[in-house]
Amino acid sequence: GESVGLHLPTLSVQEGDNSIINCAYSNSASDYFIWYKQESGKGPQFIIDIRSNMDKRQGQRVTVLLNKTVKHLSLQIAATQPGDSAVYFCAENNAGNMLTFGGGTRLMVKP
Amino acid sequence: DAGVIQSPRHEVTEMGQEVTLRCKPISGHNSLFWYRQTMMRGLELLIYFNNNVPIDDSGMPEDRFSAKMPNASFSTLKIQPSEPRDSAVYFCASSPGTLVQAKNIQYFGAGTRLSVL
Numbered sequence: 001g002e003s004v005g006l007h008l009p010t011l012s013v014q015e016g017d018n019s020i021i022n023c024a025y026s027n028s029a030s031d032y033f034i035w036y037k038q039e040s041g042k043g044p045q046f047i048i049d050i051r052s053n054m055d056k057r058q059g060q061r062v063t064v065l066l067n068k069t070v071k072h073l074s075l076q077i078a079a080t081q082p083g084d085s086a087v088y089f090c091a092e093n094n095a096g097n098m099l100t101f102g103g104g105t106r107l108m109v110k111p
Numbered sequence: 112d113a114g115v116i117q118s119p120r121h122e123v124t125e126m127g128q129e130v131t132l133r134c135k136p137i138s139g140h141n142s143l144f145w146y147r148q149t150m151m152r153g154l155e156l157l158i159y160f161n162n163n164v165p166i167d168d169s170g171m172p173e174d175r176f177s178a179k180m181p182n183a184s185f186s187t188l189k190i191q192p193s194e195p196r197d198s199a200v201y202f203c204a205s206s207p208g209t210l211v212q213a214k215n216i217q218y219f220g221a222g223t224r225l226s227v228l
Binding site: 032034036041042043044045046049089091093096097098099101103104 | 115142144153154156159161166167202204206208215216217218219220221222
């Protein structure tokens with residue numbers, strides 16, 4: 001029979017454009033959030049984090065926005081480059097040192 | 112800093128055989144995590160250690176899976192006997208686990224791709 005796998009949402013953007021990747025988290029008690037990038041054949045890599053007492057945090061070319069009212073997190077990548085092509089995961093921390101990961105979004109950058 | 116080191120990178124074995132995956136966390140990190148990643152279920156937490164003690168193993172699929180952390184610099188994940196449905200990429204991650212700032216960033220190894228035939 002046909003196997004059913006995770007259908008990763010895919011975002012396709014033109015090189016140089018800005019990318020916005022969205023994530024809905026589940027637990028209103030979560031107080032810390034992280035975005036990870038996973039390239040093919042590699043483990044997830046930390047990109048940026050944000051605490052629940054903030055609604056925005058900026059890094060190099062990346063910005064994370066947090067809307068606690070609707071439990072929504074977004075990752076904005078400025079001037080997207082081919083090297084940004086990867087799967088992006090959001091993760092929330094709500095218990096001890098454990099993280100709960102989202103399903104991921106695949107970003108494809110067209111040259 | 113060498114990061115989290117996992118071995119082997121690839122493992123191919125036959126159904127019924129014992130498989131042992133190894134992990135060396137980042138020096139000084141107090142917490143260690145084992146994950147499994149598949150197309151079907153995404154990234155799943157299997158077990159989590161803090162200061163070498165297993166804290167949460169609710170994600171371990173069944174008794175065929177076991178994990179140990181004999182010291183702060185080494186952990187193993189064992190599957191005995193292995194089955195084809197165990198085929199996946201297994202990741203180890205470590206985090207500082209400091210309570211002061213609750214810095215829970217997990218740093219991942221490159222993973223072990225396991226194929227059980």
